[in-house]
Amino acid sequence: MKQKRITAPFSVGVALLCVTLLLALAPGCKSPSTTPAEMGKIRAIVTIPPLAGFLKQVGGDKVDVTTMVKPGSDPHTASFEPSQLESLSNADVFFMVGSGLEFELANMSAIRDASPKMEIIDCSQGIELLDMDEDEAEGHNHHGQDPHIWTSPLNAKIMVETLCSALTEIDPDNSEYYTSNRDNYLALLDLLDGYIRYKLTQPADTVFLTYHPSYGYFSHEYGLTQIAVEFSGGDTTGRALTECINTAKEHSLQYIFLDRRFAPEVCKSLAADIGASIISVNPLDEDYINSMKVLADHLTDEFAT
DSSP, rough: OOOOOOOOOHHHHHHHHHHHHHHSSSSTTTTTTOHHHHHHSEEEEEEEHHHHHHHHHGGGGEEOOOOOSSSTTTTTTOOOOOOGGGHHHOOOOEEEEOOOHHHHHHHHHHHHHOOOHHHHHTTTOOOOOOOGGOOOOOTTTOSBBOOOOOSSSSHHHHHHHHHHHHHHHGGGGGHHHHHHHHHHHHHHHHHOOOHHHHHTTTTTOOEEEEEOOOOOHHHHTTTTTEESOSSSOOOOOOHHHHHHHHHHHTOOOOOOOOOEOOOHHHHHHHHHHTTEEEEEEEEOOSHHHHHHHHHHHHHHHTTTT
């Protein structure tokens, strides 16, 4: 006896059901009714690596993080690349530093246009912005607010709180996961703050020399004086170099803290003039805690002389 074949309508119905289930379960497939939590991960964009590090600590495996300004690039001069449009168009949320970083000032309009429905979170909320003038050497004429807010561990804690609040609002079903991760990381930042304060308690002369003024908030927090060779992200002037040489000799400075993104040749010449060594630092390191500990260790050596 021949077996009776299943009728076409039933086969089509089963096929449609299977396709629907596969689409719902497939990573990256987003339908109008699908929330980020149902997809499995929140798709987030950040401006700089330290913010990516904060977000990965809080979001864990429930957040997919894309960084706009790649490691080694300069957020003062980096441009918005067309290749980044796809990540933006698929993103659920953009976490901006929000403190006047040049990349954001120049590109936020294009970023909003690329993804009008994407939520944008300002991570500088709750942080008091400092004027660059507070940290500049006498005779420099750079004005405006200092965008490097993350270099203070206490500011970093505020940014982490902002990230966590946004994630719990986007994905309330996993709020306990995010808050637990937040609390663990805040505890590490507290330990970092304690470590820095311990390392920097003894010196009386706390002037240090940097090429670019990345550490204004760090200096403000720990009672230090940062002297910078340049402020605009470009070439420095002969007058500024002369002032830095005089300051370095006055305070017997033995190091120049050089952000690896900037003019090493200028620093080599300056180091030779004052008899100093160059210390490479990275204020844009995604491994925030380690980079700040390394900075504190080097500053301890500077102030010990």
